[in-house]
Amino acid sequence: MKKTIHIISVLTLTATISALTLASVNNWAKPLIEENAIKAISEAIFQVQPSAKSYEKIPLDELKAFEVFDENKNSIGYAVVHQGNGFQGTIKLIFGIDKNLERITSIEILEQVETPGLGSLITEENYKNQFRSLSVNPVINLIKGKSKTADNQVKAITGATISSRAVVNIVNDAIRILRKYSKEEK
Amino acid sequence: MKKPVSLTQEYIKGLWEINPIFKQILGMCPTLAVTVSAINGLAMGLATTFVLVFSSVIISSIRKIVPSQVRIATYILIISTFVTIVDLVMKAKFPELSKALGPFIPLIVVNCIILGRAEAFASRNNVLRSFLDALGNGSGFLIALLVLGSIREMLGTRTIFGVQVLPNQFTPWMVMILPAGAFITLGLLLGFANAFTKWQEQKNKKSVLVR
Numbered sequence: 001m002k003k004t005i006h007i008i009s010v011l012t013l014t015a016t017i018s019a020l021t022l023a024s025v026n027n028w029a030k031p032l033i034e035e036n037a038i039k040a041i042s043e044a045i046f047q048v049q050p051s052a053k054s055y056e057k058i059p060l061d062e063l064k065a066f067e068v069f070d071e072n073k074n075s076i077g078y079a080v081v082h083q084g085n086g087f088q089g090t091i092k093l094i095f096g097i098d099k100n101l102e103r104i105t106s107i108e109i110l111e112q113v114e115t116p117g118l119g120s121l122i123t124e125e126n127y128k129n130q131f132r133s134l135s136v137n138p139v140i141n142l143i144k145g146k147s148k149t150a151d152n153q154v155k156a157i158t159g160a161t162i163s164s165r166a167v168v169n170i171v172n173d174a175i176r177i178l179r180k181y182s183k184e185e186k
Numbered sequence: 187m188k189k190p191v192s193l194t195q196e197y198i199k200g201l202w203e204i205n206p207i208f209k210q211i212l213g214m215c216p217t218l219a220v221t222v223s224a225i226n227g228l229a230m231g232l233a234t235t236f237v238l239v240f241s242s243v244i245i246s247s248i249r250k251i252v253p254s255q256v257r258i259a260t261y262i263l264i265i266s267t268f269v270t271i272v273d274l275v276m277k278a279k280f281p282e283l284s285k286a287l288g289p290f291i292p293l294i295v296v297n298c299i300i301l302g303r304a305e306a307f308a309s310r311n312n313v314l315r316s317f318l319d320a321l322g323n324g325s326g327f328l329i330a331l332l333v334l335g336s337i338r339e340m341l342g343t344r345t346i347f348g349v350q351v352l353p354n355q356f357t358p359w360m361v362m363i364l365p366a367g368a369f370i371t372l373g374l375l376l377g378f379a380n381a382f383t384k385w386q387e388q389k390n391k392k393s394v395l396v397r
Contacts, residue, residue, distance in 0.1 A: 007253045014260050018267040025271050032278035040281070111285075116222070116342075117360035 040110075045079040048096035048106045052076060063177045068096070075099055081110070082174035086166040089113040091122070095131065095171055101179055107131040107171070112163075119163030127164070130154045131171075139172045196315050200322025206299045207330035207372075208379040213299040216290045217331060218368040224347045227335025229283050231328025233276070233291055235321070237268045238300050242308040242320035249309045261304045262295070269294045299327060330375075337371050338362045 045055050045066055052068035064081040077099045083092040091112045096105035109123045121127055134140065135152040142165050144156045156164040191199075206212045216234070221227045241264050245252075252260050273291045276284040284291065294300065303323055308316040336346050342362035344352040361367045 003253065007256050010252055011256055011259060011263075014263050018263050021267055022270055025274050029274040029278040033274075033281075036278070036281040116363045 041081070044081075044094045044108055044110060045096075047108055048094055049077060049079050050106070052079070052096075055079065058181070060177070060181055063174055063181075065174075065178060065181075077105065078178060080174045080178060082170050083111075084166060084170040084173065086112060087114050087119045087160070087162045091163070091166055091170060093167065093170060095174070097136070097175070097178070101175060101182060102135065102137060104131050104134045104136060104171070107167075109167070114160070114163045118157070118160045121157045121160060122163050122167050127157055127167075136172075136175050139175070140168050142168045193314070193318060196318040197322040197325075200319065200324070200326040201329065202326070204323070205326040205330060205379075206323050207327060207334075208376060210299070210302070211376075212302055213297045213327065214372075216293065216297060217334065218365065218372060220287055220290050221331055221335040221338055221368060221371075222342070222363045223286075223339040224332060224335040225283070226286055227331035227333075228328070229276075229280075230287060230290065231324070231331045233272045233287075234294055234297060234299065234327055235324025236272055237265060237294050238303060238324045238327075239317060239320045240268050241265045241300060242303055242316045243313055245304045246308040246311060246313045246316035252309075257309065258301075258305075261301060261309075265300055265304070266295045299323060334368070334371055334375065337375075338367055342367060 042055070045068065046052055049055075049068045051070060053071045054073070055066040055068045058065040058067055058078070066079045066081075067075055068077055068079055070076050077097055078101075079094060079096045081092070081094045083090050085091070089112075091114070092110040093107060094110055095107040097103070098105065107128050109128070112120065112123065114120045114122060131154065134154065135150075137152060139152070141150075141153050142156050142161075143153050144161060148155065154164070154168055200206070202208070204210055207214075207217055213234070216230055220230045241261070244264050245261055248260075269292060272294070273284075276287075276291060303320055307319045311319070340346050340351055341359045343358055344350055344354075344356055359367070362371070
């Protein structure tokens with residue numbers, strides 16, 4: 001009996017001290033972590049919408065999207081954070097698009113765990129530059145091997161078709177949701 | 187009777203004699219996974235050392251009141267507390283690094299080095315010795331990870347700590363930053379470590395014969 005009480009009290013005491021310590025550390029760290037996340041997002045937004053001066057979150061459930069404004073508070077387009085399945089794991093990206101949802105301004109990959117040297121090339125300028133002022137009418141198409149014949153085409157990276165297609169699909173999906181939203185808005 | 191070990195020896199032994207990577211072959215999972223670059227290796231080594239030192243000290247100081255039936259549960263509680271602290275601090279202060287190391291920081295909880303040292307050393311020795319032992323093992327782990335990370339980063343991306351060390355004419359060996367590169371490099375390093383140990387033993391044998 002004495003032994004049992006001893007065991008219980010040691011474990012309870014350890015757990016209590018541990019919980020108290022973690023609670024206080026968390027109290028200190030939580031605002032900093034949130035601040036980091038907000039900073040990362042706003043940096044990314046201004047990167048894909050370089051002419052933007054401020055932004056506002058759009059109330060959408062399926063999508064994390066922001067409407068961006070120039071210095072005179074005129075809406076100039078959107079910045080959209082979206083994610084989907086890549087080759088190995090989730091790809092999370094942000095892209096900017098003009099007000100009429102016709103042309104992409106620029107794209108940045110936020111998170112990816114694609115194969116280094118192959119799929120990870122989606123983070124390189126060579127691939128991302130293809131999205132600069134890319135038309136999304138009616139959708140973005142992925143092409144392999146041949147050269148571009150229309151301005152809504154993106155060339156796949158050799159040896160990383162799945163990763164290249166994943167990025168295109170994520171962007172297309174986000175635009176589909178955004179179009180639905182902007183129709184409702186009007 | 188166990189012969190007394192000097193305090194410096196308690197620290198030094200972790201660097202080579204019982205080096206967690208080269209001799210005990212413990213904690214292979216983070217070793218193979220995060221060492222794509224020198225900075226990752228360094229960060230992982232520092233985080234593990236921090237957890238190892240603090241949990242060893244605490245475990246050693248309460249070793250007499252913890253009943254043996256629940257000792258592992260108590261150790262894990264203590265270890266996971268420190269791991270969570272490291273995780274939160276890194277997320278708050280070094281978000282980039284925390285992102286690069288991903289789930290491997292929380293996974294320090296199950297790193298065998300830490301529970302291994304707690305069970306094999308800290309639960310049987312006084313606080314000072316446990317502290318030195320943990321610091322030594324942590325340093326040994328850190329050095330191994332740093333060497334592994336530097337080699338892989340150098341051959342895989344031509345850089346060490348982001349500074350270019352190999353000329354542009356050198357074509358990066360992509361395999362080095364893939365998992366296969368981790369196994370190849372670690373295997374070769376372990377081979378060299380074993381060869382060196384054997385060579386040392388033979389030398390000692392010879393010197394005994396001469397005497």
